[in-house]
Amino acid sequence: MTKARLSAQQATVVEHVEGALLVIAGPGSGKTRVLTERIRRLLTVIPGHFRVLALTFTNKAANEMKERLSDLGDVRQRAFVGTLHSFCLDMLTERGKLVGVTSLPHIFEQFSDRKEILHKAVLQDPLLSDELDRAGDAKARNKRLDDWLQGISWVKAHPITCEFPTDDLDKRVIETYDAGLRACDAYDFDDLLLLAYRLLSSYPKIADFYRRLYKFVCIDEAQDLNEAQYAVLTALCGEDFKNVLMVGDPKQSIYGFNTSSPDYMWRFRDEFGAGEIELTENFRSSSAVVQVARSLEPHYLVEAQLPIPGAVSVLVGIDETDEAHKVVDEIQRLISSGHEDIEGNVTPSNCAILGRTRYALMAIETELKERGISYYKRLTANHENESATVDEFQLALRVLANPRDRLHLTALAKKWKLSEPKGPAPANEQEVRLIFSAMANVAKEGRASAIVDAIDAVARQTQRLDLMLGIKSLRAFADSLPEVERLVIYEDLAVLQQEWDQYLRSDGAARTIAGFMSSKALGATQQASRDGVALLTVHSSKGLEFDVVFIAGMADGVFPDYRAQGKKKEMAEEARNAFVAVTRSKRLLYLSFPKRRMMPWGDEKRQQPSCYLRQAGLVE
Numbered sequence: 122m123t124k125a126r127l128s129a130q131q132a133t134v135v136e137h138v139e140g141a142l143l144v145i146a147g148p149g150s151g152k153t154r155v156l157t158e159r160i161r162r163l164l165t166v167i168p169g170h171f172r173v174l175a176l177t178f179t180n181k182a183a184n185e186m187k188e189r190l191s192d193l194g195d196v197r198q199r200a201f202v203g204t205l206h207s208f209c210l211d212m213l214t215e216r217g218k219l220v221g222v223t224s225l226p227h228i229f230e231q232f233s234d235r236k237e238i239l240h241k242a243v244l245q246d247p248l249l250s251d252e253l254d255r256a257g258d259a260k261a262r263n264k265r266l267d268d269w270l271q272g273i274s275w276v277k278a279h280p281i282t283c284e285f286p287t288d289d290l291d292k293r294v295i296e297t298y299d300a301g302l303r304a305c306d307a308y309d310f311d312d313l314l315l316l317a318y319r320l321l322s323s324y325p326k327i328a329d330f331y332r333r334l335y336k337f338v339c340i341d342e343a344q345d346l347n348e349a350q351y352a353v354l355t356a357l358c359g360e361d362f363k364n365v366l367m368v369g370d371p372k373q374s375i376y377g378f379n380t381s382s383p384d385y386m387w388r389f390r391d392e393f394g395a396g397e398i399e400l401t402e403n404f405r406s407s408s409a410v411v412q413v414a415r416s417l418e419p420h421y422l423v424e425a426q427l428p429i430p431g432a433v434s435v436l437v438g439i440d441e442t443d444e445a446h447k448v449v450d451e452i453q454r455l456i457s458s459g460h461e462d463i464e465g466n467v468t469p470s471n472c473a474i475l476g477r478t479r480y481a482l483m484a485i486e487t488e489l490k491e492r493g494i495s496y497y498k499r500l501t502a503n504h505e506n507e508s509a510t511v512d513e514f515q516l517a518l519r520v521l522a523n524p525r526d527r528l529h530l531t532a533l534a535k536k537w538k539l540s541e542p543k544g545p546a547p548a549n550e551q552e553v554r555l556i557f558s559a560m561a562n563v564a565k566e567g568r569a570s571a572i573v574d575a576i577d578a579v580a581r582q583t584q585r586l587d588l589m590l591g592i593k594s595l596r597a598f599a600d601s602l603p604e605v606e607r608l609v610i611y612e613d614l615a616v617l618q619q620e621w622d623q624y625l626r627s628d629g630a631a632r633t634i635a636g637f638m639s640s641k642a643l644g645a646t647q648q649a650s651r652d653g654v655a656l657l658t659v660h661s662s663k664g665l666e667f668d669v670v671f672i673a674g675m676a677d678g679v680f681p682d683y684r685a686q687g688k689k690k691e692m693a694e695e696a697r698n699a700f701v702a703v704t705r706s707k708r709l710l711y712l713s714f715p716k717r718r719m720m721p722w723g724d725e726k727r728q729q730p731s732c733y734l735r736q737a738g739l740v741e
């Protein structure tokens with residue numbers, strides 16, 4: 122994009138070069154545009170051999186930035202654009218030895234896997250095992266494990282204020298869990314940040330290396346920083362490095378429950394002596410939408426906005442089914458007749474229906490399904506395999522990538538109706554293949570041999586790793602199966618192939634199974650799914666925009682959530698959730714609620730409109 126199309130406010134940020142800068146960017150003020158244009162300018166206008174580090178919170182945001190910079194060709198290689206987790210993973214892979222990471226860290230991303238690691242490790246520790254027993258029945262023990270896991274995560278996310286847990290039991294739980302993970306040569310998400318922080322803060326030479334490599338650092342969505350993330354940043358920058366540009370919007374801070382806080386933006390301003398610029402234009406939303414946003418956040422300053430009136434309407438249903446009818450009727454009406462404030466046709470993909478939680482969207486989903494209107498519920502297709510064959514192939518790939526991963530080796534044995542493999546963990550890929558083939562020989566499931574053949578096809582190729590050989594081998598196996606089974610395998614393999622292609626595009630240089638599995642764990646290989654009406658929670662709608670936005674379930678107790686009632690901090694976060702939801706709309710906004718709601722235990726509850734509707738003057 123050329124400079125001419127940037128506003129004066131935006132140009133100031135884009136033209137910033139040296140020194141720390143904090144950019145407070147309201148919704149629709151073009152923060153993504155400003156960030157990408159600044160990276161473009163640094164790489165193409167500023168002389169010198171340097172790289173730019175651009176850190177985002179989601180793969181979606183990183184992909185969008187990469188896409189917008191794609192015309193830079195090879196110049197783009199001079200920028201690392203990715204999530205903070207993926208940057209930490211890269212640092213640990215390359216230089217993690219000093220903190221005990223000897224190769225690419227294998228990630229256990231699933232809660233259930235981490236819980237099993239903790240459970241097994243606890244059972245081997247008499248003191249913790251007794252403690253767990255004391256919790257009570259199976260349900261209470263299960264809860265105790267959940268609480269412990271939550272506690273572990275909390276401590277790891279606070280490497281500065283909680284460096285050494287003082288409680289002996291907490292300490293023992295963390296150490297036991299970590300030992301369990303490490304026995305499988307595995308790490309969790311929290312470890313990526315924690316170990317990167319330890320690496321950079323304990324070994325200043327390494328931090329110095331990265332500072333010389335990346336002359337400029339940009340951070341997106343800075344209101345979502347937590348202590349561990351801020352700690353990584355400050356350890357990376359050391360005392361003197363100041364070329365950091367942070368963009369964020371405290372009014373859109375909705376991850377407080379996850380220990381994120383806009384306070385780190387203010388700390389950055391003070392500790393780095395950063396300049397401050399506010400982007401106060403809104404290039405996204407119509408006047409009607411901006412007015413509702415301002416009613417929710419009176420301090421929201423909009424100095425310039427689109428000269429488009431737009432419209433805000435309230436839809437009241439007798440119950441949730443009726444609310445769903447009204448919402449979907451309106452979508453169909455807009456699709457067939459359009460709207461004067463929306464250029465061209467209204468299509469399903471111009472529309473989003475948001476809910477504070479998924480429950481507010483259930484009746485609407487049923488209605489969309491019944492009327493045959495396409496919709497999607499996730500921004501990325503976090504594909505769940507339907508076929509056991511592809512699921513187990515991926516389990517086997519995990520073990521091939523990480524021979525010490527007994528957790529998934531045992532899971533595979535169970536799926537093949539075999540007992541837990543005995544003896545020491547395999548030492549290398551060859552030994553893994555021998556174990557697999559021994560397992561396949563006695564497996565009670567016919568598909569086991571086909572999976573082991575597919576693994577062999579991949580592992581045999583020593584020159585250049587190609588997952589496609591395994592995929593083809595499984596496809597040939599599927600060809601021999603009845604149609605129903607065959608099609609399910611084809612479908613799962615097609616998704617796996619897409620993920621492999623995505624990995625090759627973004628990280629193809631490394632090209633290892635471990636690299637592919639880590640990218641998968643970090644969600645970097647997931648495909649975007651944006652076909653049809655978006656049916657999203659407010660949290661997942663962050664950063665998106667649609668011509669038409671419906672917010673369903675706008676009743677007190679639902680939005681704001683009843684658990685926040687009477688609590689100042691939580692109610693403030695609820696209001697920011699509403700602010701984020703409303704500002705996703707470019708032109709039309711509909712706020713709907715059912716007068717009666719069916720409770721999970723079968724009773725009907727009468728509902729009052731949300732306080733946000735009253736605040737906006739939309740109901741009495």
Ligand SMILES: Nc1ncnc2c1ncn2[C@@H]1O[C@H](COP(=O)(O)OP(=O)(O)OP(=O)(O)O)[C@@H](O)[C@H]1O
Pocket residue numbers: 126127128131146147148149150151152153154155370404405663664665666704
């Ligand atoms: N200078 C500009 N002139 C016209 N339109 C612009 C300008 N800058 C940004 N926009 C448009 O405004 C919209 C919002 O931009 P963008 O998505 O970058 O906003 P954002 O600040 O990231 O929003 P949010 O924080 O709410 O997610 C986009 O449709 C973008 O194309």
